Amino acid sequence: MLIETSKKNAICFDNSFVLLGSRFYASVKPTPVERPCIVKLNYGLARDLGIDLEVIEPEALAEIFSGNQILPGAEPLAMVYAGHQFGQFVPQLGDGRAILLGEVIDNSSFRRDIQLKGAGLTPFSRQGDGRAALGPVLREYIISEAMHALGIPTTRSLGAVTTGEPVYREKVLPGAILTRVALGHVRAGTFQYFALQRDEKALTQLADYVIDRHYPVVKKVPNPYLKLLEEVMDRHARLVAQWMQVGFIHGVMNTDNMAISGETIDYGPCAFMDTFDQTKVFSSIDHMGRYAYGNQPPIVQWNLTRFAETILPLIDKIPDRAVDLAKEVIEVYPERFQDYWLSGMRRKLGLFTSESEDEALVQSLLDTMQENEADFTLTFRGLCSLNRARTQADDSVRGLFADGAAFDQWAVRWRQRLASEGRSDLERQTDMRCVNPAFIPRNHLVERVIRAAEDDGNLAPFDELVNVLAAPYEDQPGRERFASSPRPEEVVKQTFCGT
Helix, strand or coil, rough: CCCCCCCCCCCCCCHHHHHHCHHHECCCCCCCCCCCCEEEEEEHHHHHHCCCHHHCHHHHHHHHHCCCCCCCCCCEEEEEEEEECCEEEEEECCCCCCEEEEEEEEECEEEEEEEEEEEECCCCCCCCCCEHHHHHHHHHHHHHHHHHCCCEEEEEEEEEEEEEEECCCCCEEEEEEEEEEECCCCCCHHHHHHCCCCCHHHHHHHHHHHHHCCHHHHCCCCHHHHHHHHHHHHHHHHHHHHHHCCCEEEECCCCCCCCCCEEEEECCEEEEECCCCHHHHHHHHCCCCCCCCHHHHHHHHHHHHHHHHCCCCHCCCCCHHHHHHHHHHHHHHHHHHHHHHHHHHHHHCCCCCCCHHHHHHHHHHHHHHCCCCHHHHHHHHHHHHCCCCCCCCCHHHHHHCCCHHHHHHHHHHHHHHHCCCCCCCHHHHHHHHCCCCCCCHHHHHHEEEEEEHHHCCCHHHHHHHHHHCCCCCCCCCCCCCCCCCCCCHCCCCCCCCCC
């Protein structure tokens, strides 16, 4: 069922990455599937992209979002890249189960990639099958859209389909394909691939491409490649600070999972914490805790250093001088991260001025939460209802702590700090509710909807959870169960990559 690109319902591709040349990718078409069926379409995102899905027949949509039908203007390809995986360098990785269909210009004039994930074998699949199971597709749809609603830069999910074919993992699972949208899929590992080959021409092409697409302002400075490093550093310092402020753990912060655009990308064994723990790890493959919650900020700096190494020849032709210039930028990162993190934590506590004791106040709360196994999200949301004078509402928050008196002791210091600002309780509480979500994609809820979909073919729980998470900062009466921490028997201790 062919849909012409000139019609209203078409995706109008405007591709740029393909112009870099064949050494940056392999041309490959999606492998057809037997019986594609729509699971979920993101109509709001489609409208933002200038795509009207509502005028396309469901059967045609299933063909498009499965890759069975390639629309005119698409130029499918698998990108090549390298990467450090858990600290070990792999010289060639690449899109093993993802195929970039092409790019569109959205309604805000931003260029966006449209990619199929789980679309079949590519030259970079290695021992993989190029496919995705339904569970990981639903997980990425849920969490990526939740991150967007939380206001955190992220790839997004445009659609999900089942394939009508089995996928073989530990057991036989229903196959599925996710359509992912991103500002860009160039990774730190993309630069690493060409740096390993000492291909300075390719590195220059890639850097110029990234600058034109994501950081055009740096073209105006004397050393645009050094400024590029600074801009990438700044975006990732802000990004990981935002992760930390909602209790998010990425799980696989390899350099091939670090998007140069500054978006959260590649949702595998990711998770949100329930009880607060700086050492928390969910990923089943992170045996040493390399990507634990509290390790995420320094790991970003480590990844940025690997990126900086790849563009040293572009920064300065004299190697020692290039190293010194890059080092100056990388050494700014801890302070930049701390500024973003502390600024966000002040807002979470309802503080809108800066005082020297604020960091100690924040850290004291986090330490008390960890010692008393308090729920991260519920604690901060609960603080939104408290006044500058102690009331009965305090009981709901102190009840989250194993030792309620420990919370009381901290709350005295917090209220003293609030008093120094002189803002009304109502004004402060309103602002706090805009940064402290009531709803996050809790692991037990995500697992529950995946089980319903995989075991029973029931997608209603998935749809309901997606709808709840679309408004994370609203109270949503009648949906309180989605805000609750898991019962002991519901606690999810491990998450999995899906490959």
